Amino acid sequence: SQQGEEDPQALSIQEGENATMNCSYKTSINNLQWYRQNSGRGLVHLILIRSNEREKHSGRLRVTLDTSKKSSSLLITASRAADTASYFCAPNTGGFKTIFGAGTRLFVKA
Amino acid sequence: DTEVTQTPKHLVMGMTNKKSLKCEQHMGHRAMYWYKQKAKKPPELMFVYSYEKLSINESVPSRFSPECPNSSLLNLHLHALQPEDSALYLCASSTPRLAGGQGDTQYFGPGTRLTVL
Numbered sequence: 001s002q003q004g005e006e007d008p009q010a011l012s013i014q015e016g017e018n019a020t021m022n023c024s025y026k027t028s029i030n031n032l033q034w035y036r037q038n039s040g041r042g043l044v045h046l047i048l049i050r051s052n053e054r055e056k057h058s059g060r061l062r063v064t065l066d067t068s069k070k071s072s073s074l075l076i077t078a079s080r081a082a083d084t085a086s087y088f089c090a091p092n093t094g095g096f097k098t099i100f101g102a103g104t105r106l107f108v109k110a
Numbered sequence: 111d112t113e114v115t116q117t118p119k120h121l122v123m124g125m126t127n128k129k130s131l132k133c134e135q136h137m138g139h140r141a142m143y144w145y146k147q148k149a150k151k152p153p154e155l156m157f158v159y160s161y162e163k164l165s166i167n168e169s170v171p172s173r174f175s176p177e178c179p180n181s182s183l184l185n186l187h188l189h190a191l192q193p194e195d196s197a198l199y200l201c202a203s204s205t206p207r208l209a210g211g212q213g214d215t216q217y218f219g220p221g222t223r224l225t226v227l
């Protein structure tokens with residue numbers, strides 16, 4: 001696998017606003033996953049998008065994938081204070097090795 | 111049961127101690143992982159076991175010794191650690207592709223917070 005690079009590194013928004021974070025990667029992938037980590041806890045898998053998919057939804061989450069630009073975005077709509085966490089993308093080229101990028105730290109103010 | 115459990119939650123040890131971290135899952139996953147995470151950094155892969163065999167060792171120092179006694183259990187034995195080894199240690203599991211599963215979604219435990227004095 002390879003490392004994704006998330007952007008921005010940190011994001012602070014008001015509750016109810018939308019949050020968008022981006023991920024770029026370098027080579028062809030089988031799929032790309034997004035994970036969330038609350039402070040000091042384990043990672044939680046949010047969504048997986050395959051290389052032949054362009055958009056995927058799960059509740060308030062929307063993920064897009066542009067393989068031509070080697071980029072993905074995660075949109076969280078109507079954010080809540082409980083969405084405060086670090087978000088990591090994980091591009092996967094197959095196999096077990098997952099290298100997480102530095103992540104985006106999201107802070108949602110109540 | 112979609113849970114990965116880790117014990118202990120917190121561990122404080124001296125540099126001469128020997129301790130072990132334990133990870134358990136009952137999802138039938140045949141791939142299990144150890145990650146190390148320092149504060150405000152992403153998790154870094156240490157080891158991967160597939161079908162109870164060590165598949166990946168990311169050049170981890172020998173003071174960390176993994177063990178996979180069966181398909182549900184993963185241990186990390188610690189000996190002669192250094193203060194810089196203090197970190198959150200995360201265990202994860204997934205279904206290997208060879209088993210015909212998705213193979214990519216990893217389920218993480220809550221981690222063990224390790225402090226080396």
